[in-house]
Amino acid sequence: xxxxxxxxxxxxxxxxxxxxxxxxxxxxxxxxxxxxxxxxxxxxxxxxxxxxxxxxxxxxxxxxxxxxxxxxxxxxxxxxxxxxxxxxxxxxxxxxxxxxxxxxxxxxxxxxxxxxxxxxxxxxxxxxxxxxxxxxxxxxxxxxxxxxxxxxxxxxxxxxxxxxxxxxxxxxxxxxxxxxxxxxxxxxxxxx
Numbered sequence: 001x002x003x004x005x006x007x008x009x010x011x012x013x014x015x016x017x018x019x020x021x022x023x024x025x026x027x028x029x030x031x032x033x034x035x036x037x038x039x040x041x042x043x044x045x046x047x048x049x050x051x052x053x054x055x056x057x058x059x060x061x062x063x064x065x066x067x068x069x070x071x072x073x074x075x076x077x078x079x080x081x082x083x084x085x086x087x088x089x090x091x092x093x094x095x096x097x098x099x100x101x102x103x104x105x106x107x108x109x110x111x112x113x114x115x116x117x118x119x120x121x122x123x124x125x126x127x128x129x130x131x132x133x134x135x136x137x138x139x140x141x142x143x144x145x146x147x148x149x150x151x152x153x154x155x156x157x158x159x160x161x162x163x164x165x166x167x168x169x170x171x172x173x174x175x176x177x178x179x180x181x182x183x184x185x186x187x188x189x190x191x192x
Contacts, residue, residue: 060118060161067119067160070110075155077107114158122157124150124168133157135167139174147175 080103084092089100111121122133129136129148140151150170157168 061163063117064160064165067114067117067158068165070114071158071166074107074110074114077103077110081107118161119158119165122159122168124153124157124170126150129170129172133164133167134170136172137169138171140171142173142176145173147173149173
């Protein structure tokens with residue numbers, strides 16, 4: 001008979017205890033490996049999502065610098081057209097009118113191309129001043145407009161997708177100054 005077997009032929013108690021410890025150790029190792037695998041899968045999925053988001057951003061905003069440069073071209077075309085009033089354009093020689101029509105067509109095509117690539121102008125005229133979209137270059141008397149509203153757009157602003165490309169440069173209506181009588185009344189009420 002084997003040294004490990006008891007009289008019934010059953011394995012010795014210490015051998016069965018060893019097998020139980022071994023099984024518990026294996027279960028613990030499996031649980032640990034399972035947890036590590038789940039963490040690695042989650043990390044891989046997060047990396048995949050981040051890479052996809054970065055790829056979309058790169059695709060969406062790749063033309064940002066180029067678009068910003070093209071805005072200067074658009075501004076110059078607009079300035080060229082604004083120097084001649086409609087009356088002067090009507091009185092101009094046919095060749096000059098043809099050149100003006102060409103400049104207008106070029107400006108329209110440039111605007112269409114920019115829009116096709118996600119660049120849109122910011123509608124600012126008459127809107128409430130928003131420091132995220134507008135850059136105030138001056139405050140002017142309200143002239144019947146609400147304080148903080150945009151009176152004049154000096155330079156058009158643009159966004160590309162959902163990001164600011166260039167803020168609109170605007171003048172903003174300032175609040176009417178308090179009248180002297182109202183100010184002195186307020187001081188007398190506050191001082192008492």
